[in-house]
Amino acid sequence: MKWELVCGLEVHVEMNTRTKIFCGCTTEFGGAPNTHVCPVCTGQPGALPVLNRQVVENAMMTGLALGCDITRLTRFDRKNYFYPDLPKAYQISQLYAPICTKGGIEVTTEEGKKKFIRLHEIHMEEDAGKLVHDPWTESTLCDYNRCGVPLMEIVTEPDFRSAHEVIDFLTKLRSTLQFLGVSDCKMQEGSIRADLNISVRPAGGDKLGTRTEMKNMNSFKAIARAIDTEARRQIETLESGNKVVQETRRWDDNKDASFAMRSKENAQDYRYFPEPDLPPVYIDDAWLDKVRGSLPELADAKRVRYREQYRLTEHDIGILCQSARLCRLLEELVALGTEPKEAANWILSEVLRLCKEAGLDAGDLQLDAGRLAHIIELLTAGKLTRASARQALEAVFADDADVDAFIREKGLLVERDAGAVAAAVDQVLRDNPDAVKKFRTGNEKVYGFLTGQCMKLLRGKADPKDVNAALREALAQ
Ligand SMILES: [Zn+2]
Numbered sequence: 036m037k038w039e040l041v042c043g044l045e046v047h048v049e050m051n052t053r054t055k056i057f058c059g060c061t062t063e064f065g066g067a068p069n070t071h072v073c074p075v076c077t078g079q080p081g082a083l084p085v086l087n088r089q090v091v092e093n094a095m096m097t098g099l100a101l102g103c104d105i106t107r108l109t110r111f112d113r114k115n116y117f118y119p120d121l122p123k124a125y126q127i128s129q130l131y132a133p134i135c136t137k138g139g140i141e142v143t144t145e146e147g148k149k150k151f152i153r154l155h156e157i158h159m160e161e162d163a164g165k166l167v168h169d170p171w172t173e174s175t176l177c178d179y180n181r182c183g184v185p186l187m188e189i190v191t192e193p194d195f196r197s198a199h200e201v202i203d204f205l206t207k208l209r210s211t212l213q214f215l216g217v218s219d220c221k222m223q224e225g226s227i228r229a230d231l232n233i234s235v236r237p238a239g240g241d242k243l244g245t246r247t248e249m250k251n252m253n254s255f256k257a258i259a260r261a262i263d264t265e266a267r268r269q270i271e272t273l274e275s276g277n278k279v280v281q282e283t284r285r286w287d288d289n290k291d292a293s294f295a296m297r298s299k300e301n302a303q304d305y306r307y308f309p310e311p312d313l314p315p316v317y318i319d320d321a322w323l324d325k326v327r328g329s330l331p332e333l334a335d336a337k338r339v340r341y342r343e344q345y346r347l348t349e350h351d352i353g354i355l356c357q358s359a360r361l362c363r364l365l366e367e368l369v370a371l372g373t374e375p376k377e378a379a380n381w382i383l384s385e386v387l388r389l390c391k392e393a394g395l396d397a398g399d400l401q402l403d404a405g406r407l408a409h410i411i412e413l414l415t416a417g418k419l420t421r422a423s424a425r426q427a428l429e430a431v432f433a434d435d436a437d438v439d440a441f442i443r444e445k446g447l448l449v450e451r452d453a454g455a456v457a458a459a460v461d462q463v464l465r466d467n468p469d470a471v472k473k474f475r476t477g478n479e480k481v482y483g484f485l486t487g488q489c490m491k492l493l494r495g496k497a498d499p500k501d502v503n504a505a506l507r508e509a510l511a512q
Pocket residue numbers: 055058059060071072073074075076077183
């Protein structure tokens with residue numbers, strides 16, 4: 036029998052607001068355990084939550100960018116469960132009236148077709164703390180710094196039919212969130228993590244099979260592996276005449292396999308009820324219009340503009356528009372007078388190479404656009420050779436060096452000394468009679484060697500254009 040995968044996602048996104056969702060504690064990552072806490076986020080008796088307005092606006096922006104309906108009267112609900120990472124013994128979340136419904140993201144299937152993945156809803160909630168297992172004392176320690184950090188949970192319909200579609204969806208979602216500036220989406224710090232709901236059914240069927248859930252996945256590679264492995268396990272289970280059990284499974288990346296953790300809870304197990312400590316939130320037209328007006332330009336609009344206004348190639352646009360940070364750098368360079376194509380070339384070749392060598396995600400790039408623009412300007416004016424320009428960029432990348440001071444210190448400025456260039460060309464022709472003979476009998480390949488020798492004699496300080504002109508002229512004689 037031919038089987039098909041049916042997969043849905045619940046994506047948790049940590050927002051990058053300065054403070055927590057219901058109190059004024061900082062959301063900064065790290066910090067000594069239990070130092071970013073107060074009576075509200077640790078659930079002390081009598082402490083009352085106050086909703087962070089920015090959290091609502093971030094969720095509204097995300098919903099608007101993803102084509103969702105915004106719920107005008109949105110409410111919070113209490114999700115009750117007892118676990119040591121949750122000092123209140125309940126989580127404030129949304130069940131009955133989440134802030135956004137519907138909407139979706141278009142992905143590309145493995146066959147290259149366009150496909151729309153529908154969203155079920157987006158809701159706001161608070162994050163839980165972190166448990167640290169200490170093998171020395173065989174005890175578990177609680178760190179509540181993360182308690183109350185605002186989360187958005189983005190829930191899809193079970194529309195995915197392959198791991199490829201899931202990864203494409205997550206890539207586009209992450210880039211949209213970064214363009215919106217609502218989350219830094221650092222997967223390794225867990226600021227974006229996905230729960231996978233996976234089932235299989237006979238290909239083309241319309242009934243859903245029993246699903247299993249895999250929680251807190253925070254690497255694209257592990258997600259793709261986990262989906263394929265779990266689908267195969269379920270197919271083998273069904274083909275051997277057994278039933279798939281509804282349960283939560285844990286993915287072990289080292290073992291490349293998943294293991295049963297516990298049977299899955301249903302909504303009624305959480306005894307949800309309306310949160311009595313928070314009034315409903317009414318979003319009126321004025322507020323919605325204000326947030327809509329503050330939406331930044333997103334990747335799709337940038338793609339069109341880069342093509343029409345900047346005249347960049349589809350290939351370059353494709354890479355640039357995956358990263359909000361690279362788009363910002365490009366636009367800053369253009370605003371400083373760099374020609375768009377030249378700016379894109381520098382980012383895609385030199386800047387990305389330096390990022391890769393430093394093991395740095397492009398999203399974390401710290402580079403002053405003004406300094407790079409200055410380097411490109413000096414190169415275009417013939418005051419720097421390309422090799423020296425690269426060297427200057429490396430210094431700026433490594434420790435934000437002052438470009439002019441660096442060039443002066445290293446003596447990189449091109450010297451416009453026609454006499455020195457002529458003398459160098461002369462000497463190279465004299466020292467390399469064989470190469471000259473080869474060139475004059477039609478072997479163009481030795482030309483590069485001769486230029487290299489000239490540049491070496493001039494210690495790289497001449498403008499290659501000047502050297503070229505002088506060398507061509509001397510060889511023609
Ligand atoms: Zn607090």
